[in-house]
Amino acid sequence: MSAKTVSRVVNAEPTVSEKTRARVLRAIELLDYKPNLNARMLAGERSYLIGLFYDKPGAYLTDFYAGAADRCRESGYHLMMESCDRDSPQFTRQVSTLLRQMRLDGVILLPPLSDDGLIGNTLRDASIPSVRIAPRDHTHDSPSIGIDDYLAARRLTAHLIGLGHQRIGFILGKPGHGATEERYRGFTDEMRANNLAIDTSLIETGNFVFPEGVACAERLLKVEQPPTAIFASNDDMAAAVISVAHKIGMDLPTQLSVVGFDDAPIATMIWPLLTTVRQPVASMARLAAELIIENSPRRLGWPSPLPHSTLDFELIVRDSVTSPRP
Amino acid sequence: MSAKTVSRVVNAEPTVSEKTRARVLRAIELLDYKPNLNARMLAGERSYLIGLFYDKPGAYLTDFYAGAADRCRESGYHLMMESCDRDSPQFTRQVSTLLRQMRLDGVILLPPLSDDGLIGNTLRDASIPSVRIAPRDHTHDSPSIGIDDYLAARRLTAHLIGLGHQRIGFILGKPGHGATEERYRGFTDEMRANNLAIDTSLIETGNFVFPEGVACAERLLKVEQPPTAIFASNDDMAAAVISVAHKIGMDLPTQLSVVGFDDAPIATMIWPLLTTVRQPVASMARLAAELIIENSPRRLGWPSPLPHSTLDFELIVRDSVTSPRP
DNA sequence: CGGCCAAATGACAGCGCAGTCAATTTGAAT
DNA sequence: ATTCAAATTGACTGCGCTGTCATTTGGCCG
Numbered sequence: 001m002s003a004k005t006v007s008r009v010v011n012a013e014p015t016v017s018e019k020t021r022a023r024v025l026r027a028i029e030l031l032d033y034k035p036n037l038n039a040r041m042l043a044g045e046r047s048y049l050i051g052l053f054y055d056k057p058g059a060y061l062t063d064f065y066a067g068a069a070d071r072c073r074e075s076g077y078h079l080m081m082e083s084c085d086r087d088s089p090q091f092t093r094q095v096s097t098l099l100r101q102m103r104l105d106g107v108i109l110l111p112p113l114s115d116d117g118l119i120g121n122t123l124r125d126a127s128i129p130s131v132r133i134a135p136r137d138h139t140h141d142s143p144s145i146g147i148d149d150y151l152a153a154r155r156l157t158a159h160l161i162g163l164g165h166q167r168i169g170f171i172l173g174k175p176g177h178g179a180t181e182e183r184y185r186g187f188t189d190e191m192r193a194n195n196l197a198i199d200t201s202l203i204e205t206g207n208f209v210f211p212e213g214v215a216c217a218e219r220l221l222k223v224e225q226p227p228t229a230i231f232a233s234n235d236d237m238a239a240a241v242i243s244v245a246h247k248i249g250m251d252l253p254t255q256l257s258v259v260g261f262d263d264a265p266i267a268t269m270i271w272p273l274l275t276t277v278r279q280p281v282a283s284m285a286r287l288a289a290e291l292i293i294e295n296s297p298r299r300l301g302w303p304s305p306l307p308h309s310t311l312d313f314e315l316i317v318r319d320s321v322t323s324p325r326p
Numbered sequence: 327m328s329a330k331t332v333s334r335v336v337n338a339e340p341t342v343s344e345k346t347r348a349r350v351l352r353a354i355e356l357l358d359y360k361p362n363l364n365a366r367m368l369a370g371e372r373s374y375l376i377g378l379f380y381d382k383p384g385a386y387l388t389d390f391y392a393g394a395a396d397r398c399r400e401s402g403y404h405l406m407m408e409s410c411d412r413d414s415p416q417f418t419r420q421v422s423t424l425l426r427q428m429r430l431d432g433v434i435l436l437p438p439l440s441d442d443g444l445i446g447n448t449l450r451d452a453s454i455p456s457v458r459i460a461p462r463d464h465t466h467d468s469p470s471i472g473i474d475d476y477l478a479a480r481r482l483t484a485h486l487i488g489l490g491h492q493r494i495g496f497i498l499g500k501p502g503h504g505a506t507e508e509r510y511r512g513f514t515d516e517m518r519a520n521n522l523a524i525d526t527s528l529i530e531t532g533n534f535v536f537p538e539g540v541a542c543a544e545r546l547l548k549v550e551q552p553p554t555a556i557f558a559s560n561d562d563m564a565a566a567v568i569s570v571a572h573k574i575g576m577d578l579p580t581q582l583s584v585v586g587f588d589d590a591p592i593a594t595m596i597w598p599l600l601t602t603v604r605q606p607v608a609s610m611a612r613l614a615a616e617l618i619i620e621n622s623p624r625r626l627g628w629p630s631p632l633p634h635s636t637l638d639f640e641l642i643v644r645d646s647v648t649s650p651r652p
Numbered sequence: 653c654g655g656c657c658a659a660a661t662g663a664c665a666g667c668g669c670a671g672t673c674a675a676t677t678t679g680a681a682t
Numbered sequence: 683a684t685t686c687a688a689a690t691t692g693a694c695t696g697c698g699c700t701g702t703c704a705t706t707t708g709g710c711c712g
Contacts, residue, residue, distance in 0.1 A: 002662045007700060017660060037427045038373070039698035041364040042667050057392065059591075062383040066409060078428070081407060083392060101363045102404070210595050236595065243597035246572060265385075269536050269562065270596055271569035328692045333670060341690060343678095365668035368697050 010035055037078075047103040050292050052081045053095075053119070054110040059236070059264040060281050061110070064133075067285030068108060075293045080104070084113055092122055099126050106130060106292030108285075112177050114144070129295050129302070131288045136178025143291055143306050145284050147313040149179050152277045153186025153231075155315050156259050159275070160229050161194050164323045165257060169202040169220045169227035171213060171237050180208075183233050183261060202227050206237040213240025221248065221256075228257065228324035235260035235267045238274050242320065257321040263314075272319035280311050287311070336361055363404075373429040376618050378407045379421075379445070380436040385562070385590040386607050387436070390459075393611030394434060401619045406430070410439060418448055425452050432456060432618030434611075438503050440470070455621050455628065457614045462504030469617055469632050471610050473639040475505050478603045479512025479557075481641050482585050485601070486555045487520050490649045491583060495528040495546045495553035497539060497563050506534075509559050509587060528553050532563040539566025547574065547582075554583065554650035561586035561593045564600055568646065583647040589640075598645035606637050613637070 001024070008016050009024040016024075027033070041047045050072060054061055061081075069079045082098060085091060098104065099122075106129040113119055114132035120140060123130050134146035160168055170187055173180035191198050201223055204216035213232060217240055220230060232238035238260030245256050252258075253272050260267055263278035287309060295302060327350070334342050335350040342350075353359070367373045376398060380387055387407075395405045408424060411417060424430065425448075432455040439445055440458035446466060449456050460472040486494055496513055499506035517524050527549055530542035539558060543566055546556060558564035564586030571582050578584075579598050586593055589604035613635060621628060 003699075004662060004664095004701095005660090007698095008661090011700085015660060020660080034423055034426050036368070036429075036698050038364045038367040038429065039667090040700075042362070042368050042669085042697090043699040043701080044667090045700090047364070057388040062387055065407065066383065069407075069409070078406060080404060081391065081395075083395070097360055100360050103362075103364065239595050243595065246578075246597040249577075251575075252572075266592065266595055269565050269569065269592055271572040329669075330671095330692060330694095331690090333668095334691090337670080343690060346690085362668050365697090366670075368667090368699085369669040369671080370697090371670090 006033075041103060047105050048077045049102055049104050050077055050079050050289060051098065051102070051104045051107040052079055052110070053084045053107055053113050054081070055084060055086055055113055057083070059266065060262065060279070063281045064110065064285045067282035068289040070282075071286040071289035072293070077105070077289070077293055079289070084119065086113070086116060086118075092118060095119060095122050096126065099123075099128055104128055106295065108288045108292070109133060109135075111135065111179065112174070114140075115176070115178065129292055131291050133284060133288060134178055136176070136181060138308055141302075141306070143302060143308060145288055145291075145309045145311065146178070147277075147279055147284075148310050149182035150186040150189075152261070152313045152315070153183040154190040156261070156275075156277055157187050157190035157231060158194075159315065159317070160231065160257065160259065160321065161190065161196065163257070163321060165227075165229040166196055166324075167199065167202065167225065167227045167229075168196075169204070169230040171204050171206040171216045171220075171230065171232040171241070173206070173208040173233035173237075175205070175207075177208070179261075180233060187231055206232065206240070208234050208236065210236045210240045213237030214244055217241040217244035221245065221250075226256075229321070230256065230258050232258065232260050235262045235264040235274055235276055238276070238320070239266045239270055242270055242272070242274075253320050253322045254325060257324070259321060263316055267316075267318070274316075275318045275321045276316050278314040278316050280313070283311055332359075367429060373431050374403045375428055375430050376403055376405050376615060377424065377428070377430045377433040378405055378436070379410045379433055379439050380407070381410060381412055381439055383409070385592065386588065386605070389607045390436065390611045393608035394615040396608075397612040397615035398619070403431070403615070403619055405615070410445065412439070412442060412444075418444065421445065421448050422452065425449075425454055430454060432621065434614045434618070435459060435461075437461065437505065438500070440466075441502070441504065455618055457617050459610060459614060460504055462502070462507060464634055467628075467632070469628060469634060471614055471617075471635045471637065472504070473603075473605055473610075474636050475508035476512040476515075478587070478639045478641070479509040480516040481512075482587070482601075482603055483513050483516035483557060484520075485641065485643070486557065486583065486585065486647065487516065487522065489583070489647060491553075491555040492522055492650075493525065493528065493551065493553045493555075494522075495530070495556040497542045497546075497556065497558040497567070498529065498531040499534040499559035499563075501531065501533075503534070505587075506559060513557055532558065532566070534560050534562065536562045536566045539563030540570055543567040543570035547571065547576075552582075555647070556582065556584050558584065558586050561588045561590040561600055561602055564602070564646070565592045565596055568596055568598070568600075579646050579648045580651060583650070585647060589642055593642075593644070600642075601644045601647040602642050604640040604642050606639070609637055 072079050109132045111134045114135035130142045132144040135144045206213040206216045230241050241258050260274045260276040263276045267274035398405050435458045437460045440461035456468045458470040461470045532539040532542045556567050567584050586600045586602040589602045593600035
């Protein structure tokens, strides 16, 4: 029973007889043997480490991390969460240091990193597989995972219209994000499909953050003929709308309907509870980790065609929407 | 110029002449040399890895992670965030696997893990240094970091009392957490110091979470003579109070003052903005990482007496508090 | 029963670094 | 200049595993 044979069993190599495999597994169980990760990394080509790169920490980050880490654990991998300050001058250095020091087997890119050319190139140069979450651009040379933002936005808009809303304000996310564009496109298409005019004075840009959402809401609610409903491109900005409405003494949702997007924790921490779209964050995370883990041993590159997974979203109807007052 | 000499320079060993050190450093810079982490781990006794163990992901988790990771990066360390499901049967196995596989140099324990005997023992048996964040119990054999919850709660209560509030409701956190007890003690002591009675029908337990905070708030606002102010032991529960108040049509903060604790993101994402206590999360995180990093090379155990750091909190006065109506 | 091929196993080296200890250089004292 | 201790440096080894390749085993055929 040589060390090598144990190694073979641990790595599930096919060239081991069933008899010895069983014996080894029993011994492993008995001794509670755990292979030393560092030695495996040093000797082998895999590091059993996956990077999770993000720009700014959002509310979904911990959820995503938890989901991906969960999947990683199942296969003996570990997740390294790393904040990538895109504007930092040492940005590339930082990334390549990480890659070289840690020998990551793959990287999961959260938006807006998923569309960042610099990171993309750095990863490609280092031939490190990556998986992109909710990219704007699906022509990258790595798989992507997301929901159909366009469709979700249409549904959400249809929900509003179905209840009788006609003047609907829209708060855009951060320019350049795929989600921003798709959600807006879904909104406008659904409006047009219902022969509803899009009043450009009712379109604001809130960059996905609460404070700017506040400014948008203040402008939106101050116009001559205010909207009866506001579609915010994420829950943080929807919360901002609600906060402003409360501040100026509006009665919600009677006087104003609000919808958000993401089903972030904040969605259920305010009154009225937000009607929103839930992204399957945990599933996306698990899938992302899985893609990398399964691709990792071979290093054969991604299968062709590249898997672009579109997961199902869920329309969550809560209390923040009602029919407009006649 | 042997490899060993380079190793000495990289590890800042003292027995290198200034001349060679300079030469080596220049070469390192020139070649952009990065020592292989895995090899260092395998060969040396350090792993350059610190664990951040948490139970349930809270809002401050990402901030804490960011702060600690920041400090780690400065010294070439990395942070592994791990969720410890305290109730899982494989809990100990999971932890010890981590420790043995990754050979963590140290572990940061977030509450309530900071008071968990099982983890504490496991770590001690593996002689892995740990740093506890906001423990209830300061008699552990590892350093702790926190703020003076008692004092902060007194200040917050004094703020309320100073504005004229006399009937003040209190929502407790999760039993067993140090923060829960200290904050409540601060509240009661300050009330007593002002000769104010503590009406036990105005004390509720919300376990630090929003949904239970909602239930507490509903009960609190339904009593015969409702409080004019509510002290929630954290911001999530304070948000719950505000949400309920909005729901039943109260005018805030005129009819009800609310204070929270932590200055979580939610504190500024609702109207009225929460008056609360800010914990220096980033500083705590940096300090925690630093303690482990500095202790790590020696493995001499902690200095005596054990450093129990009490960092400064900050009373953040915003809009959720006003004088009670006459 | 020998011969042969494929399957299964083991011997060995080396991944890149740090620990050990011996070899070398330096510098101060004689 | 010589001597000797201290300071500095380098050769060598091993950390625990995996890749390579040689060796052994087992099954099947003639």
